[in-house]
Amino acid sequence: MVNERVNHKWGMVVDIDRCTGCQACVVACQAENNIPLNTEAIFRQRRAIEWIHVERYWEGEFPDVKARFIPILCQHCENAPCEPVCPVYATYHNNQGMNVQVYNRCVGTRYCANNCSYQVRFFNYWEPVWPETLKNQLNPDVTVRSRGIMEKCSFDIQRLRKAEHVIEGQRGERITDENLREGNFLPACVQACPTTTLVFGDFNDPESQVSQMKEEHFVEGGRGYKLLEDLGTEPNVIYLKKVDIHAKTGVETHA
Amino acid sequence: MGITRRQFLRWSGASAVGAVVFNGCRIPEEELQVESPVDLPEDLVTGIxxxxxxxxxxxxxxxxxxxxxxxxxxxxxxxxxxxxxxxxxxxxxxxxxxxxxYHPDRITEPLFREGSSGEFTPISWAEAHGKIADSLRNLPDKNRFLLVTQPLRGHMALLASEFVKSYGGKHMAFETLEQVTLRRAIKDVFGQDRLPDFDIEHSKYLLSFGADFLSTWLSPVKYSRGYGELRQGAGKRGVHVQVDSRFSMTAANADEWVPVKPGGEGVLAMSMMHVIIREGLGDRVAANALTGGNGYMALDAFRPNNSEVRDATGVDASRIEGLAHAFADPANQPSLAIGGGSAGAHTSGLFNLRAIYSLNLLVNNVSQPGGIFFNPAPPLEELDSREVLDMGVPASFRDWKEMDRPQVLMVRGVNPVHGLPPDANFTTAVENADFVVSFSSFMDETAAMANLIMPEHTYLEDWGDDVPDPGPRYQTLGLQQPVVRPFYPGTGSFGDEMLALGKELGLNINDSLGLSGNDSPTFQDLLKKGAEKLWMENRGSVKAATFDGFWNGILQRGGWWDTESTDKTSPAAPSILSMAWPNIAFQGPTGDDTYNLIPFLSNSIADGNLAHLPWLQAAPDPVTSMVWHTWVEINTKTAEEKGIRVGDMMEITSPNGTVKAPAYVHPAVPPWTVSMPIGQGHTTFGRYAEGVGVNTLSILAPITDVDTNALAWAATRVRIRNTGEHIDIPRFEGNVPAFEAEEGRIIKIASPR
Structure with missing residues (x-):
């Protein structure tokens, strides 16, 4: 159960300068969250479900060409455009800074996906199907979503609930970066990321790495920014700019 | 209906109504199967x-x-x-x-058939064991036994080497796109038998030639971890420059990509060396040793302004000088040069890699933070013999081509029928063998040609160990334990089977492995034997008063390592480099519409041994976002000129054959190349791999490195032709509609501090 004593505000920092586009987060998320198999046919229909995915943008022409990677996941906006349009309150903002989706309220209007500026909501156009043996892998802590339901990144809320239960409920300690990591309570994408691009934690805890990174990088000339900041959605996922050694000198061949 | 099990039993036992209740209102079967918790293993608690x-x-x-x-x-x-x-x-x-x-198409029990065609019929493990034992016992010339596996390390290498030593025959390790040349270059330049550890984390200037180290090269997770720290760790941000004939995932992440002409990597490195030595920037002792005391004049042919250098590399003199200056710049120390992948897959492969790794000697980075660290010998003496270490060295293309035809062939963990180009004639060898045994858990191309399939447990159900290569600079023994019980009762352990065969055939491997006195030893017993020796040395990450305590400790931590046990040998003095101009040759068509074909390992399905896993088939390729297919990457401008669109089916023809694949057009393909991932095109390998894409390896020309006879897999030239067909290619890109976002640019750029 939600522990009322501790007031968390979960969030993430994504350092794009570290991201290599390796897809470890993508597959980790699919393993943890019982995401239906994205078959070839589903990709052709443009209906693949990837709660976190890596976008690749091109800049320039050969030979001065750059590919830039950016992991995109639900931004867990404070002013989430998806929330007010849901007629059945299936998506709402919880008291821990997360935008959550209640699957058994969802009636599949898809208004939320329409209104999401980040295109991170995914609709189950089909009943998910697994061969009988592969079902043995399914995570018992996560509901399998049926056809007609909207789904999206949950910050692996099942792990956070467990962390609250174990760390705060049983041990009576406060959740810190360390005990989240030690207990395998961090979101699956964060645990997997080989380059430590993704950092997860509690923005309400001034000691947490995310709070300190926010403080360090959200200064004049710092690397911190938010996606489509002008929209005023106030995301709880913040990004750190890619560093380009040619940024000031243009297309000079050497640093 | 509110009926409990106890009530049911009472009713059916005490009254005549029982039968009626049983028929009319059945208790769900599952409920009757629930076991009482007293019989369950102690660690199996519901919900925990x-x-x-x-x-x-x-x-x-x-x-x-x-x-x-x-x-x-x-x-x-x-x-x-x-x-x-x-x-x-x-x-x-x-x-x-x-x-x-949990793959739905796993082979669940041993399968046998007479001859090489016809239907497989299921048999028991004991019968299958009898059949292999018979075939080995009746083999007149024991030398015509061949064991083919992935490169083996640790106790599996020890077991296989003892087996081959006492039975006879040969072992060959198979690796698709093998690293034969790389190992030779490391030996030549540093005098090391083992691959060294590259300290990417602390490097300030990382120069990589062709090595896709963030994706598939050697130890990508370790390198990626170091890479994150190189970028935004505690120190000054390091710079990464990728010299690559293809825009790999690693090149895409580099601060600077130098698109080199295929095969010209070594010439580029030599040319950089010329600049460094001429300007006196690097270590003078190393410079003297490398040039035989003749200085930069010995490298005169490689001077950057020589037009032949420009032709071979496609890189301007000024840029080569810039690279050399940056690499040797005191502000950029420690700098590090690594090379591999396509840079070593040419006729000049060994020349290239020697030149590349020799750059490190000029900046003197061996055993320096941010440089190269040698790895010590394996922790146990018996794992360090020449025979055991050779189990981990892949055979070269020439070895495959010229191997003696085996009569009894045993294949474990690899699929060479799919992974070797047709010119290696491996398929013929399988066809001509009298008895072929496969230990594959899946009906792959090699297993499908076997007489007997003995499906192995997956690694999550089996025992094993590993001595990492490249290691982490100190002695390490990783331990693999079954995390779940075997999912199918009909599968078995390869290690156990080899030990049982040894016993059945009367080989003395039990004694030489120190397992005498044990009537039916298992592979786990062998691992424990090794662990016992480690325990007695009483050093490293786990120490315990009793062996049981030690064994539990290493199982819990996933292995044993001793951070003190670094390599203590001093590096061999650099030897003189060959200054002769390399022979960079290609095979295949020239002229209009012809290109160098650069094949590459897929970031997800690797060489194709993982093509059966749907998560990996569906994981987008980082650069193209392609999934579930083989594609051919073509430069945007070239495609415009030739009228090629994304999804046009192209015919790619080499002297060795033709494959058809859809075009993926992007701006970062060097106009003189096309590139294709390997690993698809399986005719049989489970439902998720069959019929997906084409086998790129099947069109590679049989051209090899002149020194090592390794396959020069990046030296094939091809002709491409638009067939006029068009398909909607499966890719993640475009999954969500792009929208105008010029105002709020998604990826923002900062300059270095």
């Missing part, structure tokens, strides 16, 4: 998860992993935070091991 440490065997890196097990089923793989190689990190490939365990 357990994490077990083991190692991942999806690729050669073998990361330490921890696996979440709930009620006897493996649910999730995470990196083992203790394990020295990956330190808590892992990649998409290790994650997908679960799908191999």
């Amino acid at each position: 998860d357990n994490w077990y440490a083991t190692i991942c065997r999806q690729d050669q890196e073998s990361c330490g992993i921890i696996v979440r097990v709930v009620e006897g089923r493996a649910k999730k793989v995470e990196g083992n935070p203790d394990y020295p190689i990956n330190r808590g990190k892992h990649n998409a490939r290790s994650e997908a091991g679960l799908q191999s365990l």
Whole structure:
């Protein structure tokens, strides 16, 4: 159960300068969250479900060409455009800074996906199907979503609930970066990321790495920014700019 | 209906109504199968998860992993935070091991057939064992036995080497796109038999030639971890420059990509050396040793302004000088040069890699933070013999081509029928063998040609160990334990089977492995034997008063390592480099519409041994976002000129054949090349691999490195032709409609501080 004593505000920092586009987060998320198999046919229909995915943008022409990677996941906006349009309150903002989706309220209007500026909501156009043996892998802590339901990144809320239960409920300690990591309570994408691009934690805890990174990088000339900041959605996922050694000198061949 | 089991039993036992109740209102079967908790293993508590440490065997890196097990089923793989190689990190490939365990198309029991065609019929493991034993016993010339496996390390290498030594015959390790040349270059330049550890984390200037080290090269999780720190760790941000004939995932992440002409990597490195020595920038002792005391004049042919250098590399003199200056710049020390992948896959492969690794000698970075660290010998003496270490060295293309035709062939863990180009004639060897045994868990191309299939447990159900290569600079022994019970009762352990065969055939391997006195030793017994020796040395990460305590300790932590046990040998003095102009040759068509074909290992399915896993098939290629297919990457401008659109079916023809694949057009393909991922085109390998894409390896020309006879897999030239057909290609890109976002640019750029 939600522990009322501790007031968390979960969030993430994504350092794009570290991201290599390796897809470890993508597959980790699919393993943890019982995401239906994205078959070839589903990709052709443009209906693949990837709660976190890596976008690749091109800049320039050969030979001065750059590919830039950016992991995109639900931004867990404070002013989430998806929330007010849901007629059945299936998506709402919880008291821990997360935008959550209640699957058994969802009636599949898809208004939320329409209104999401980040295109991170995914609709189950089909009943998910697994061969009988592969079902043995399914995570018992996560509901399998049926056809007609909207789904999206949950910050692996099942792990956070467990962390609250174990760390705060049983041990009576406060959740810190360390005990989240030690207990395998961090979101699956964060645990997997080989380059430590993704950092997860509690923005309400001034000691947490995310709070300190926010403080360090959200200064004049710092690397911190938010996606489509002008929209005023106030995301709880913040990004750190890619560093380009040619940024000031243009297309000079050497640093 | 509110009926409990106790009530049911009471009713049916005490009254005549029982039969009626039984028929008319059946208790669900599952309920009757529920076992009383007193009989369950102590760690199997309903609703509680357990994490077990083991190692991942999806690729050669073998990361330490921890696996979440709930009620006897493996649910999730995470990196083992203790394990020295990956330190808590892992990649998409290790994650997908679960799908191999629970794959719907696993072979569940041994299959046999007379002859090489006809239907397989299921037999018991004991019968299958009898059949192999008979075939080995009746083999007149024992030397015509061949064991083909992946490169083996640790106790499996020891067992296989003892088996081959006492029975006879030969072992060959198979690696698709083998690293034969790389190992030779490391030996030549540094005098090392083992691959060294590259300290990417602390490097300030990382120069990589062709090595796709963030994706598939050697130890990608370890390198990726170091790369994150190189970028935004505690120190000054390091610079990464990628010299590559293809825009790989690693090149895409580089601060600067130098698109070199295929095969010209070595010339570029020599040319940089010329600049460094001429300007007196590097270590003078090393410079003298490399040039035989003749200085830069010895390298005169490689001077950057020589037009031949320009022709071979496609890189301007000023840029080469810039690279040389940056590499040797005191402000950029420690700098590090690594090379591999396509840079070593040319007729001049060994020349290239020698030149590249010699750059390190000029900046004197051996055993320096941010440089190259040599790895010590394996922790146990018996794992360090020449025969055992050779089990981990892949055979070269020439070795395959010229191998003696085996009569009894045993294949474990690899699929050479799919992975070797047709010119290696491996398929013929399989066809002509009298008896072929496959230990594959899946009906892959090699297994489909076998007489007998003895499906192995997956690595999550089996014992094993690993001595990582490249290691983490100190002695390490990773331990693989079964995290779940075998999912199918009909599968078995390869190690156990080899030991049983040894006993059955009267070989004395039990004695030489120190297992005498044990009537039916298992592979686990062998591992314990090794662990016991480690325990007695009383050093390293786990120490305990009793062996049981030690064994539990290493199982819990996923292995044993001793951070004190670094390599103490001093590096051999640099030897003189060959200054002769290399022979860079290609095979295939020239002229209009012809290109160098640069094949590459897929970031997800690697060389194709993971093509059967749907998560990996569906993981987008980082650069193209392609999934579930083989594609051919073509430069945007070239495509415009030729009228090629994304999704046009192209015919790619080499002297060795033709394959058809859809075009993927992007701006970062050098106009003189096309590139294609390998690993698809399986005719049989389970439902998720069959009929997906084409086998790129099947069109590679049989051209080899002049020194090592390794396949020069990047030296094939091809002609491409638009067939006029067009398909809607499966890719992630465009999954969500792009929208105008010029105002709020998604990826923002900063300049370095």
